[in-house]
Amino acid sequence: MATRKYLALAGKAMRFRRRLLLLFALTVVVSVAAVALIVSAMARRAFDRANDERTAALVAQFRREFNRRGDEVARRIQATAVAPETSRIAVAAAKPIPDYSVFLDDAQVLAEAQRLDFLEFADDRGTIISSAQWPAKFGYKEPLARANVPTTAFLKEEETPEGSALGLFFVRTMPDADHVLYIIGGIRLDRSFLESLDLPTGMRVMLYENLNSGSEKFAPEHLISASGSAEDALALAPLIREVQFREKDATAIITAANAADEETVNAIPLTGENKQLLGILLVGSSRRPYAELRNQIRSAALLAAGTGLLLAVLLSSWAAARVTRPVERLAHAAHEVAEGNWNTRVETSSSDEIGELADAFNRMTHELLDQQERLVQSERVAAWRELARRLAHELKNPLFPLQLTVENLLRAREQGQQQFDETFRESATTLLTEISHLKNIIGRFSEFSKMPQPNFQSVDLNELLKEVVKLHQAQFVGAKIKVHFQRPRLLGDPASDVRNAKTRVAADPDLLHRALSNLILNAIDAMPTGGTLTLSTSVEQHSARIAVSDTGKGMAPEECERLFTPYYPSKLGGTGLGLAIVQSIVSDHGGRISLTSEPGKGTTFIIELPANLDKLPAAQGTHV
Amino acid sequence: MKRTCSILLAASSFLWTAPVVAEVRPHYGGTLRVAAKEAPGSLDPGSLAVTGPAGLTRVVFETLLKLDDHGYPQSGLATSWQAEPGNQRWRFLLRNGVSFHDGAIIDANAVAASLRAGNPNWKIVPDGNTVTIETDAAAPQLPAELALERNGIFRRAGNKMSGTGPFVIAQWDPRHLSLKANDQYWAGRPFLDSIEIDFGKDYREQLTMFDLGKADVIEIAPENIHRSLAEGRTVINSEASKLMALVFAEGPKSEDEAHARTALAMSIDTTAINNVVLQGGGAPTGTMLPNWETGYAFTFPIHGGAENVRQERIQGRRPPPLTLGYEASDPTLRLIAERILLNARDVGITLQLASTGAVDLHLLRTPLSSSEPHVAMSELAKALQLPEPKFSNSSVTALYSAETSLLHTQRVIPLIHLRSAIALRANVHDLTMLPSGEWQLANIWLSPEKP
Structure with missing residues (x-):
């Protein structure tokens, strides 16, 4: 029985230990998690900052390349302007009734010679004399053949038989006495342009050609990258639509289709001569280094948490043992006291709160013993008193008739023999009855005191x-x-x-x-x-x-x-x-x-x- | 003395003039080298797949009749012909003494067998030296039809085909054809010993071969005729001999579609196309047959121009996009197709270019196969897969009526009639072209080249 109770106590102590372990473990886990979160956040901020810097550098590189190519286009247009074929076109354009039919292929030949993707000649009425990108467009009007032409290279959407294309254009005028010949040429802003950019590891650059005159529908085929068609084009659609709508820089984190990698993509709008949105430069920076760092932090945190948990188990066990062993002894002693063993004492050598508690417990049991002794004594006295009172009460009842009977007998003796005899007979009966009653009382008391042990x-x-x-x-x-x-x-x-x-x-x-x-x-x-x-x-x-x-x-x-x-x-x-x-x-x-x-x-x-x-x-x- | 002087003068005069006479007299011998763009898929005259320079197979496979420059039939393998009243039954008397290249004597049975291969609907009855042809309906143009290249008379012996023409097939593959002179030709041996033809050479390659002296005769694209002349080449060109047209796969299904086709026809600036793209190598037209064949083509309006665009611009709901097919290997056709795309866009019609696959309409360049207008019209309709024209008689009025009906189907939009042209070296003589663009190779001879 005592063993079972001790085990129950031990079970309670285990619960306390579990609570202690839980507390320790929780403390460790929360601390490690907090540290991991803080480190992750700092790493993320540092990564984002580095990413911003790299993106800015790449955008600057893009702009430099854009300007460099613009200068190159201007130089090639200048070279076209001094070509003999151009002079012949200029002479023809100056005639009152010009015949442009012989110049149909000239733009193509000159464009090929100058490595231009786009080249058109237009007269001062804006009529296309010869077009390299769309030879059949002769006789149509070219909007750029006007008085105020841009003096620097600019972005332009150009129609071709295969569809619209994005190009870097430059316009050169050849004024004559009364006429002006416009030379409008450019190069495609395409994959080769992107290929010329020096991309840092983990970065990619894409170009979305916002063609078809401001259509805000996303067309995946218009998204190109240095490696051809861009991967995860659909994932970029919301970002592109945002830039199409706001015409401002935007940034988004996209997840690859295989959900393995994340990428920060910065979208920069590219506008044309009239500030219309013609393209969107997309600079993607892989978040894999950050993800790897984050994973490392997580792994380290997990390792630290695991180690911490192990330490917590050991520490909590040790601490619990130190704390709970005296408590267990106290609990055991308390149960002993509850069992009636008031003589129980708790041995302790510590002077801390547990030691004080043990001392108090020992004092309490000592006091209890004293009080019990006093109580027993007082109860004993009370029992004797009660017994005396009961005996007195029980004996007083028959004694009073006995006294009266004896007094009657004495009075009858004085009154005469006959009276005495008669009274004697009655008194003798009464006396016998009351004596029997007394014997009965004594017998019952005797019987109670002699209660035998059961014979099972x-x-x-x-x-x-x-x-x-x-x-x-x-x-x-x-x-x-x-x-x-x-x-x-x-x-x-x-x-x-x-x-x-x-x-x-x-x-x-x-x-x-x-x-x-x-x-x-x-x-x-x-x-x-x-x-x-x-x-x-x-x-x-x-x-x-x-x-x-x-x-x-x-x-x-x-x-x-x-x-x-x-x-x-x-x-x-x-x-x-x-x-x-x-x-x-x-x-x-x-x-x-x-x-x-x-x-x-x-x-x-x-x-x-x-x-x-x-x-x-x-x-x-x-x-x- | 006077007499002596006269004799000396006469003698010296003879000596002086002799070389001149020798220069203009045809020379026997030599090989004519020809470069051509299109390679014939087959040399079988009955095959519809025969392409290549027009008239080329005539030097091997002769026809019963030939057409002269005006489209009138002349004797060929048949020396005379006669129609019964109603022009439904014709009788042809064959020329005597003509044999195939393999030595077999040509007779009515061989002619009937050859003609049946390409004309399964004709009832052909050989009878001795006469062949009788009976058609389902009146066929006043049957002589002209028999003059078509596809009705060349041939004899097949195993895999070898024999004709009766001045040249015999020595070797043939899809890239090259060697012909050698038929010494037994009934009209006399040709001057040339042989003709070597390289196929599959585009116009630029042909010019290069010509300029390098590797070809004696080449084709000249219509757009290059002026340039070739300007560059000093000897160029022979025909009358308008090809039709460039837009051909729809089927007729319009609604009034909107009919209106869209009218708008499309009106929008195409054929004058600009001819002047600029084709460099004047053709003539804008509103008809299928050229004016030189019919005499009425000039009465049909020629489309194109800004005014037409303004009038025909489609308002309201735009028609669905149409796919325009063209032959991808021909850059000029591509350029014209792109121009048509631009013109169509001006009237609100969207065209998409396609070089392969199913298309709504085709841009085609089809040769006129006969100088006889009725036959030319029928052959043209057949080539363009248009409904067969119905002629009430052989008059021009009937031709006009049939062509007008064909145009009203809106299955075809005639654009430009193109000329055929060839460039030949100075030592090539007696090479002529019929107005229809057919080459006349039988009488060619080569003079020695000057060093």
Whole structure:
């Protein structure tokens, strides 16, 4: 029993240890997570800053290349302007009725010579004389052939038979006396342009050609990169649409289709001569280094957390052991005290709070022992006083008639023989009766003091009850009491029926007979005008229960509390020993007695008895 | 003395003039080297796949009749012909003493067998030296039809084909054709010993070969005629002998579509195309047949110009885009197709160019196969997969009516009539072209080249 309790205590201590471990672990994990988050955030800020710098450098490189190519285009246009073919075109354009038919292929030839992707000649009416990119466009108007032409290279959307294209253009005018020849040429802003950029590792540059005159529909085929068609074009669509809508720089983090890599993409709008959005430069910077760093931080954090957890386990175990061992000893000692072993002491060598607690505990048990001793002594004195009072009371009642009888006899002696004889006979009867009463009182006290220890035998409780009832049958009839036997049940299951099962326990049949007889007599006394006496038994594997219920006047709760106190009479004329004897018998059997009572409805006494099979002689043990 | 002087003068005069006479007299011998763009898929005259320079196979496979410059039939392998009333049954008397290259004597059965291969609907009856042809309906142009190159008379012996022409096939593959003189030709051996033709050479390659002296005769693209002349080459060109036209796969299905086709026809600036792209190598037209064949073509309006664009601009709902097909290997056709795309855009029609796959309309350049207008019209309709024209008779009025009906189907938009041209070296003599663009190779002779 003590071991089980100690284990229960130990279990509680384990819970405390778990809490301590949890606290330590939580502290470690939270600390590591906080550090990891802070480091991650700092790494991210540093990466973003570096990324911004790299993007800015690449954009600057793009602009330099843009300007360099613009200068190159201007130089090639200048070279075209001084070509003999151009002079012939200029001469033809100056004629009153020019014939441009012979110049159909000239733009193509000159464009090829100057490595221009676009080249057109237009007269001062804006009429295209010859076009390299769309030879069939002769005779159509060229909007750039006008008075104020741009003086530097610019971005322009150019129509070709294959569709629109984005180009870097320059316009050169060849004024004559009365006429002007416009030379409009350029190069494509295409993959080769992107290829010429020196890209740092992990970066890519793309160009979205915002063609078809401001259409805000995203066309994946218009997105080109140095390696050809751009990967993850659809992932870039929202960013491109944002720039198309706002015509401002924008940044987004996109995830690759395989979700393996993330990339920061900066989108820079590229505008044409009239500030119309013609292209979007997209600079992508892989976030793989950051992801790898983040993973490393996470791995380190996990490692630190794991190590911390291990340390937390060890530390918490050590700390818990230091903290809980004295507490466990204290708890164990407290349980010992609860068991009645008030002499328990807790050994401690520490002087901390736990040591103080142990000292306090020891002082408490010491005080408890003292108080118990004092209480026992005072109770003993009180018991003696009560006994003396009870004896005095019990003896005073018969003594008073005895005194009166003797005084009557003395008076009768003085009044004459006849009177004396008559009085003597009456007094002798009274004296004998009261002496008998005194003997009876003394006998009961003697009997209570000589209560024997139970002699355990196998007892069928139902049979025993029936015997007791049979003994009092005449009293039941006289008192108009109906006796009702309830069939045996299993404990906790009122609907069960174990009528055929034996309700046997190991008990002393004589003592138990006496206890039950006392309870039945009490019940008869509680029903002076008749009633119903209900007797029942119920069993389970290791115990049995007997209930004795009456329908008498019942008792108040305070009466119930004092009912088993020795010499407390529960009825008029009682010695107060009946129920004390019952309790003593039940207690000697290792059982307990309790009662429920309700004023006006009746009282039920319940005797719970253990099976006590271990107390049977070996020969009977298995036959209970 | 006077007499002596006269004799001396006469003698010296003879001596002086003799070389001159020798220069203009045809020379026997020599090999004519020709470069051509299109390679014939087959030399079988009955095959519709025969392409290449027009008239080329005539030097091997002769026809019963030939057409002169005016489109009138002349005798060929048939010496005379006669139609029964109603022009449904024709009788042809074959020339005597003509044999195939393999030595077999040509007779009515061989002629009938050859003609049946390409004309399964004709009822052909050989009878001794006469062949009678009966058609389902009146066929007043049957003599002209028999003069078509595809009706050349041939004899097949195994895989070898024999004709009756002045030249015999010595070797042929899709890239090269060798012809040698037919010594037994019924009209006398040709002057040339042989003709070597390289196919698959584009115009630029041909010019290079010509300028390097590797070819004696080459084709000249219409747009290069002026330039070739300006550069001093000897150029022979025909009358308008090819039709450049837009041909729709099917007729319009709605009034909107018909209107769109009208707008498209009106928008195309054929004058600009001819003047600039073709460098005047053709003539804008509103008809399928050229004026020299019909005499009425000038009455048809020629489209194009800003005024037309303003009038025909499609308002409201734009028609769906159309796919325009063209032959990708021809850069001039591509350029013209691009120009048409631009012109169409001006009237609100979207065209998409495609060189392969299914298309809504084609830009085609189709040769006129006959100098006889009715036959030319029928052959043209057949080549363009248009409905067969119906002629009530052989008059020009019937031709006009048939052509007008064909144009009203809106299946075809005639654009330009193109000329055919060839450049030849100075030592090539008696090479002529018919107005239809057919080469006349039979009488060519080569003079020695001057060092």
